Amino acid sequence: MVNQLFGNYLVRKGLISKEQLEQAIESQKKVRVKLGLIAVSEKLMTAEEAAEVNKLQAVMDKRFGDIAVEKGFLTDDQVGRLLGLQGNQYLTFAQAITDNGFLTLEAFEQAFLDYQKELGFTATDMDSIKSGDADRIVPLFVPEGTDSVQVEYISVAVRTILRLIDSDAYIGSASWGRNESFDGAAVQNLRGDRAAGFSFGGNGKALLSIAVPFGKEEFPEVDLDALDSVAEFINCINGLFATGISGKLKLDMLPPSYRNGLVKVSADRLVKMPVYISGQEVMLMCAFGSTISI
Amino acid sequence: MAKILIVDDSRTSRKVLKTILEEGGHEVIGEAIDGMDGLTKFKELSPDITTLDITMPVMDGLQALKAIKEVDSSARIVMVTAAGQHTNMVDALKLGASEFVTKPFESEAILAVINKM
Numbered sequence: 001m002v003n004q005l006f007g008n009y010l011v012r013k014g015l016i017s018k019e020q021l022e023q024a025i026e027s028q029k030k031v032r033v034k035l036g037l038i039a040v041s042e043k044l045m046t047a048e049e050a051a052e053v054n055k056l057q058a059v060m061d062k063r064f065g066d067i068a069v070e071k072g073f074l075t076d077d078q079v080g081r082l083l084g085l086q087g088n089q090y091l092t093f094a095q096a097i098t099d100n101g102f103l104t105l106e107a108f109e110q111a112f113l114d115y116q117k118e119l120g121f122t123a124t125d126m127d128s129i130k131s132g133d134a135d136r137i138v139p140l141f142v143p144e145g146t147d148s149v150q151v152e153y154i155s156v157a158v159r160t161i162l163r164l165i166d167s168d169a170y171i172g173s174a175s176w177g178r179n180e181s182f183d184g185a186a187v188q189n190l191r192g193d194r195a196a197g198f199s200f201g202g203n204g205k206a207l208l209s210i211a212v213p214f215g216k217e218e219f220p221e222v223d224l225d226a227l228d229s230v231a232e233f234i235n236c237i238n239g240l241f242a243t244g245i246s247g248k249l250k251l252d253m254l255p256p257s258y259r260n261g262l263v264k265v266s267a268d269r270l271v272k273m274p275v276y277i278s279g280q281e282v283m284l285m286c287a288f289g290s291t292i293s294i
Numbered sequence: 295m296a297k298i299l300i301v302d303d304s305r306t307s308r309k310v311l312k313t314i315l316e317e318g319g320h321e322v323i324g325e326a327i328d329g330m331d332g333l334t335k336f337k338e339l340s341p342d343i344t345t346l347d348i349t350m351p352v353m354d355g356l357q358a359l360k361a362i363k364e365v366d367s368s369a370r371i372v373m374v375t376a377a378g379q380h381t382n383m384v385d386a387l388k389l390g391a392s393e394f395v396t397k398p399f400e401s402e403a404i405l406a407v408i409n410k411m
Binding site: 164214215216217225228229231232235236238239240242252253254255256 | 303304305306307309310349350351375376382396397398
């Protein structure tokens with residue numbers, strides 16, 4: 001998710017184009033991050049030291065880590081730790097951007113610091129974003145006062161979207177809401193120890209970004225069949241959430257419902273989080289302590 | 295090959311399950327949209343196996359299971375549901391359900407359950 005979150009910041013700031021972002025995300029899938037890039041990113045080496053080792057590597061049949069240790073830039077332990085970071089999403093994105101020549105590593109790192117300032121996040125928060133781990137990223141994007149159970153609920157939803165719908169989906173900042181209007185929406189409520197509800201709403205054809213991959217079927221528009229597919233996806237999320245929380249709360253799922261046309265999604269208090277799936281904005285809505293009606 | 299009745303209020307789930315079962319060599323002889331409809335079609339079609347979703351309007355899967363077992367105590371029923379309904383699953387097994395599968399559907403897991411019945 002870090003590639004999309006930070007990548008869209010780079011596009012917004014005019015540092016790369018939308019096409020370059022798409023190209024970088026595509027090439028990221030084939031990238032194996034160079035140890036030098038990780039060492040610089042982790043601030044264990046300077047860019048100049050990494051460049052020196054790269055030059056030596058061109059004329060020596062030795063690995064980057066071995067040369068860096070010989071030169072005294074890194075210890076064996078540090079090389080071991082850096083090797084463990086080679087699959088890190090932030091670093092593979094950095095490498096894809098720099099390999100394609102869209103930005104230098106210095107410019108990339110500076111932009112990440114500017115992004116941190118814009119978000120008002122701490123260095124620890126940024127490490128969570130760098131991790132690409134939905135469970136660590138979601139808590140940063142929920143509004144103040146969100147119940148920890150609700151955070152867990154949204155995390156389950158985001159993880160399930162990434163797993164079953166679109167591995168490149170990403171989230172935006174969430175806010176509180178009560179009455180929201182959409183062209184189409186699906187909802188499922190839970191009852192038991194606490195009431196809870198979960199809904200997806202979208203305008204235009206946005207909800208097809210969920211309906212089509214989940215139902216494995218093409219829909220011409222967001223008709224009731226497409227919404228049924230979205231409702232079934234919500235059913236899966238609620239099932240996973242209810243399982244995860246079963247040690248603390250007993251929750252039973254009620255039959256889902258859905259509507260199109262001008263739909264009002266209402267609850268006493270709900271968290272609404274924009275989720276970007278295949279270029280479409282879908283609103284994820286989650287209530288805890290009350291149900292959601294449409 | 296088994297003759298199967300699918301009972302699920304979700305068209306998407308019915309369609310996905312039907313595709314899996316037919317690709318696995320089974321025949322889907324009927325579909326029902328809730329427990330009441332399922333009970334009626336069970337009596338009409340006498341399927342070898344009935345799949346019953348748990349969360350359905352009008353008559354839910356547990357009520358339908360009970361009603362079908364009253365009609366035919368040897369009926370072979372597979373409960374189908376999202377994860378997270380373990381209490382309901384225990385209730386279903388007590389009421390005579392043979393097996394259960396969870397959503398989202400994974401064809402290998404579903405066919406393994408159906409094929410051993």
